[in-house]
Amino acid sequence: MVSSQEKASGGAQKLRRVLSLTSFKDIRNAFSSMGYSMGSPDFPRVTLLILAMNIIINIAELVNPPLKHHFGLIPQEVSRIRNLHTLLSAMYLHADIFHLLSNMFVLIVIGSECERAIGSLHFLLLYHLSGIGGNLLHTLIFSNSLVVTLGASGGIFGLIAVFGILFPTRPVVAFYFFLPIMMPAFLWALFYFLFEIFYQLIGGAFFIAHMAHIGGFLTGVSYGLYLKRQRYRKYWFSAY
Template sequence: MFLHVDLGHLFFNMLVLFFFGRELENRVGNSTFLKVYFISGIVAALGYCLTVSDTSAAVVGASGAIMGVFAALTVLAPDLRVYVYFIPMQIKYALLLFAVLDFALMGSNDMVAHTAHLSGTLVGLFMGFHLKKSMKKYNNVYDSYYRRW
């Protein structure tokens, strides 16, 4: 998550993280955001290691972690408007588009860790649903407390 192939790779990852990470952090707070980011990155790397046949292959970049952040944000705000290559769409469709592309390109030799992206997406979805459930429970307790007054 801290090593990148080149400056372009680093720049693109940080650009995506800046927009989607900031949005998720505003919704869940600093510590929860960091949990989503690091757990997604670790699971993405493990997912890649479990599916790659070449054991000497290295995985670099933060794409798996960023996909986890992207997926968690999608669960929390599915109708959020985003731009994918300057095309406006809801974030839920953008996530579906990227997941389908990663799945379709999984067997290719394009030097992209598609299984890491998909693993990060899956753990991000799981964490997003867990966060949504706990936020809903918290809001219900908060509302019931203040309704009494």
């Protein structure tokens, strides 16, 4: 049994870990190392804003754990047209620090490149539509579930899909079963998608919403193909 004092101490330690890993200076240096300047037009402002919001909200979540239940997605509630705001709010809550950091790492690395390529407004729409799309598919498949669903993974998988569409031949180092493998971005994104389908078919892990990942990816593919078609249309008409 864990006493309330020990719980409070554990929460304080988690809070210090988050703050030590996410100072503004550390974030600025991370973006600078990728070739971005704070004042440049292509600086990924929306990526940084989403990152900051996730950190702030998850600090609040550590201080006030019931936030998970008030703003997390409960499929049965949404399927009954209640608490629809949780389709969005659940994207900014995470189960633990590892869940948060893994999603934010992909957001920084992949998101910044996507935002620079498609612009801040399209990036904002892509990220949130993918997250909502993932949550909707999860709700549709598990409409009677009372398990709270949390995380930005739907939005992250949407970014992975668009990254694979926009930069199909860019080399990416992926880790499968702890082995580093270099492959084109398109193949990397496709493998992620196929793995999620495989995990869902075999039952997956009960604490991972694979259908939200699949829904986010499919939403990202739809948005990415739309953007690519618009880009080709722009080039076609500008040539005449």
